[in-house]
Amino acid sequence: MFYYLILTIILLVIINFKSAKKVNYYKQRAERMYQRAIKDGMTGLYNYEYFLSELEKSNSPYSLIMFDIDNFKQINDQYGHQVGDLVIKDIAAKAEGVIRKTDLLARYGGDEFIMALFDCSPRETKVVLNKLHSHINRASILVEGEEVSFAVSIGVYDLDDGIRTKEALKRVDLALYKAKREGKNCTVCY
DSSP states (O other): OHHHHHHHHHHHHHHHHHHHHHHHHHHHHHHHHHHHHHBOTTTOSEEHHHHHHHHHHOOSOEEEEEEEETTHHHHHHHHOHHHHHHHHHHHHHHHHTTSOTTSEEEEEETTEEEEEEETOOHHHHHHHHHHHHHHHTTEEEEETTEEEEEOEEEEEEEOOTTOOHHHHHHHHHHHHHHHHHTTSSOEEEO
16 A cells, blocks of 8 residues: 555646746747747837837837948949848947847847837937947948948937827837938937
């Protein structure tokens, strides 16, 4: 009888161990799937849908910075889409290097990116802008011995009280388009 009791306990421990392993496996799998759902596959940055949902949930004031690659179509046409992808990845990495851990950076789509700087004064926003501009503009990557240069246009909007997220996004987008119209490789604040 004693041996049956010990054997039963051992079997229960083994079953429990295997169950815990399965639960852990499925937890890890669910986390990987969640990360794929909220992040851009190419850059590893958050995607626009996640970015928008986080902005809408936030109660903190924020500044928005939107930027895109100047003459990106020419880069793709001249060097190919693989080089264009390298440029996008390079810009994403450089942009990640200038934001604080409390901020949010996402790939808006194509060659456009967007940042939300939470609880950031206009002076602090300017510091981030200067870093972003110096890290990215007039940057280059080396492709098969040839230097591929690129720059970005930047639009900025400091959120006013009472402005909804969609309106803030519209305003930062207008600032970016104004930067494009003013000759590119520049920053325009709304």
